[in-house]
Amino acid sequence: MKIIHTMIRVKDMDASIRFYTEILGMKLFSKDDYPGGEFSLAFVGYGDHPDDGSIELTYNWGKSDYDLGDAFGHIALGVQDIYGTCDTIKNKGGEVVREPGPMKHGTTVIAFVKDPNGYMIELIQR
Missing domain, CATH: 3.10.180.10 (2,3-Dihydroxybiphenyl 1,2-Dioxygenase, domain 1)
Known part of the structure; x- marks a missing residue:
């Protein structure tokens, strides 16, 4: 077994992709919209393939904020x-x-x- 990706929900897909690619230097592997489910997914990471350990950015359409809570660390x-x-x-x-x-x-x-x-x-x- 290996870790493939971790998913985090994002408020602004474009700003999040810019941060992870332009500021942290990750690659954008894919970005897809799912109109039936009203969400978008993007995969970013440093490997050659998203299965090399990536971050899945999930944007739920119309959602502008999330309560990050105190369970997730970093x-x-x-x-x-x-x-x-x-x-x-x-x-x-x-x-x-x-x-x-x-x-x-x-x-x-x-x-x-x-x-x-x-x-x-x-x-x-x-």
């Missing part, structure tokens, strides 16, 4: 240069909400970025 991305990555994200208009530095009670260097929907993306120095 999506984590490994990066080679966390300081440079955070600078690039900020220069492209992304929001770094925790600057790079050691995690609490540890030495792993992490940072957090917020996507346009309020989801947290953890960057981990590799």
Whole structure:
């Protein structure tokens, strides 16, 4: 078994695709509308195929906000240069909400970025 994708609901499909592709550098694998179900799906990721571990962005037509609740934590991305990555994200208009530095009670260097929907993306120095 392997993880294929994680689905998150988004408020604005175009803004979400821009964030994940232009700011985080993922590929857009597909985007499809489902008029009968009144929703749209897009798959983004870093691999060569959506089954290489992607994020499914789901937009429910007419829905402009979601309660993110307190159960979901974050999506984590490994990066080679966390300081440079955070600078690039900020220069492209992304929001770094925790600057790079050691995690609490540890030495792993992490940072957090917020996507346009309020989801947290953890960057981990590799």
